Structure formats: structure tokens, C-alpha cells
Amino acid sequence: MSLQNPPVNSLSLEFLTDICISVEKLEMDKTCRGLIITSSLPKVFSAGLDIMEMYGKSPERCGEFWRAVQEMWLKLYGSNMVTIAAINGSSPAGGCLMSMTCDYRIMADNPRYSIGLNETQLGIVAPFWFKDTMTNTVGHRTTELSLQLGQMYNPAEALKIGLVDQLVPEDQVSHYSHTNHDQVTTPDRSKSMMRKPTIDKLTSKREADIQNFVSFITKDSIQKSIGMYLEMLKKRKR
Template sequence: MKELALAIDDVYTNKDIKSAIITGAGPKAFVAGADIAEFLTLSPDQGADLAKRGQVIFQRIEDCPKPIVAAVNGFALGGGCELAMACHFRVAADNAKFGQPEVNLGIIPGYGGTQRLTQLVGKGKALELIMTGDILPASDALSWGLVNHVTSAEELIPKTRAILEKIHAKAPLAIAKVVKCVNAALDKELDGYETEIKEFGKCFGTKDQQEGAEAFIQKRAANFTGE
């Protein structure tokens, strides 16, 4: 988790990074979940601290002004499913499997799973998946709206890169504002419509807005600089 946090910090601060893909190291799993043996030693306060640390890291992913996409290649269970859901969207290999099986251990999701799964698939489906602990195959994850695309394992990264290449061609400041506004729609402390008004207005003080309008009028491709 510490290494993940450092990697996300690099996405935020490194100007050469336009986007990021989070994927598993091998074909078997995206992330199979936490070390269950660790749970035997935790007090209630330590359990809450563990959840808090995870939620802070995952919120950094969700709030990142640059696209972070989950390329799910195998099991995404427990914290792995929560990590995938914290990303801006998800592309899954056809062998991917999703689940929040925490109830089998006498606990619940702690890294935002109860909230993000509900946002993505709706209350009824979220309750069913979390309360049963069932494992959802990629095809069902697609029909439920949990993932955007399902592809072969071989095409998983190329497909994800192709989507990101489209996004790279757009205005970076506008992309960041899209993330902010869409997230505001789900934030009870914010008025999403008011956020959109403010961010829309801010676009008109950027060089990218001028470039985009001029390129459209001149019928040429825009050259955005992120300014």
C-alpha cells in the first residue's frame, strides 16, 4: 500500500506522466486481497485505522486529475475489487473475476467498497454481491456496469492504452475538470451543478480553450499544452 501511494504521488507530480494503468503482475490476479493472517491481530481501533489508511490512498486515485485506469487481469477480490473501483474506469480481461467476499471472514469491505460498488451498480446489486460474497465473472461485471469493456487477456493492455491515447489527445486541464465535476456528483458536501458552473467558467481562462476553439474553426487538430 505504501508503494502504491508513492506511485500515485508520482502520477500527480510528474509532468511527463499523462495517465496511469494499474494491473496485476501476472495473469492470475489483479489483486487477490489482503493478508488474512494479519486480521487475527487487529483490535477494533486498529481495524478502523487500517480502513482509514486504505481509503485515503484510494481517494487519491479517484481524485487524480490524470486518468488512472484499472486493467483487471484475473481475480479482483476484496481490496483488489475496491482498488479497481477507485480507478476512473475499468477494462477487464475475459478471465477477470470480481467480488467483495469479506462477509465470509466476519467483516465488511473497508476501503470504500460499500460506497463505490453502490455508486457503480446500484443498491440492490451491491447489497446482493456484498452480502452473498459471490464472485462475479467479467461478463456479468460488464452487464452490471462495473466495468466498461471486456476483452481477451492478450488485448487487455493494448485496449486500455488505446482508450488512454484518445484521452491524451484532449486538453489536460479539461480532463482534470471532468474528473472533479463527475466526482462532485457523488459528494454529499458539494453541489455538483455549481461545481460544473465554476469549472466550466475557469476553462475560458486557459490557452487550451483558445487552441481548441481556433483548431475547430480552422478545421485542424488541436495541439493542447495543458496551459
């Protein structure tokens, strides 16, 4: 599955819905042996959640968007397929989350690329299930520091802490992803056993999580913070 939502594969409501539908179809396809997620856009895997979905929107729209984010995570983290993230560009925030839902992560060995949960830099606190996913991937202490600082890691740093499993030359990410797919064995029962408690935690608190997000993101102070961030991005582009 090659992500294509120019310019930076931002995860908008529409794009998240498309991803969920695609994963559902693949899950039902008995001939599908697994899923490799990559990007068709240069230099970026996914820039994460679409900030415009969280700025100046009605509470109802924000709730609909957050449900779609949850659904994407549930579909990928709970998938019965063997999944590989072929990270061929930078992958902050929601892009990092999507990568961590996969069984194995291969990243382009380019020091200009980075990956991490950097929500803190936007004045946003990462939800508990973002935190749980990262804790399951790199451990408690590394997650604690990473979330407090909004830390972004270059490929070598990401490999060192276990955020990615393998670095390969940039032009060989696709090749290695296909080669490694057959070697990454994830028996359904073992995968389900390991991930079920984390999935059940969100499932049982899903509506409360949506309400918490809507209440938080529509606060005047948070809207102001996001607005300032968007202005900063505009200045960078000039």
C-alpha cells in the same frame, strides 16, 4: 503501474504505502498523461486486503493499516489523472475496490477469473465508502444484492452489470489499455464534480471510520471467524 507483491498482490500496510507514494509522484509529474494499473503476477490482479494485517494485530497496528487503505482509495478515487484498471486476473474485495477507483476498467475475458466485493463471506461488513464506490459504479440495487451475498462475478457477468467496461482477450489487456487510454476523456472538473461528495463523506468521517474498523476487527468473534477462514485456506493448499 504494475502491482507486484507475490504471491497474490495482497494489500499489506507496506504495499499500500508503496502504492500511495507511487501515485503521489505521478500526480506531481507534469509529463505523466495518466495511469494504467495492472498486475505483473499471473491469474490475479489483486486478492484484496492482506488478511494477516487484520488477524492477531494490536489495535494500533489495525488503525495504521486502515488509514493506509483509506489513503489508497483517496489517492486513486480523487486522482486528477486519467486512470484505467487493466484487470488481468481475479480481483476480489480490495482488488475490486481498487479497480472501481479507476475511470475505466478493462478485464481479461477468461471465465476462470472473478471480481466483486465478497467481504460478507469472511463475516466482514463492507465499509460505507466501499458501498458508496460500488453504488456509484453499478447502482443501488445491484450493490445491495452483491454485498448481501458476497457475490463474485465472472467477466461476462461483470460486464453486464457495469462493474467492468470492456472485455478483451487475455493476452491483449495491456494493448487495449494503452489504446483506450487516449479515448477515455475525464475532464478534471467533471470527474471532481461527480466524485467529490463521496470523497468528502469519507474525509469528514475518517477518524470515526478508523475507530469503527478497529473496534470491529478486534472483536473475539471476528478474530475467530478470520482464523477459521485462514485454516480453510491452509487446507486448500495441502
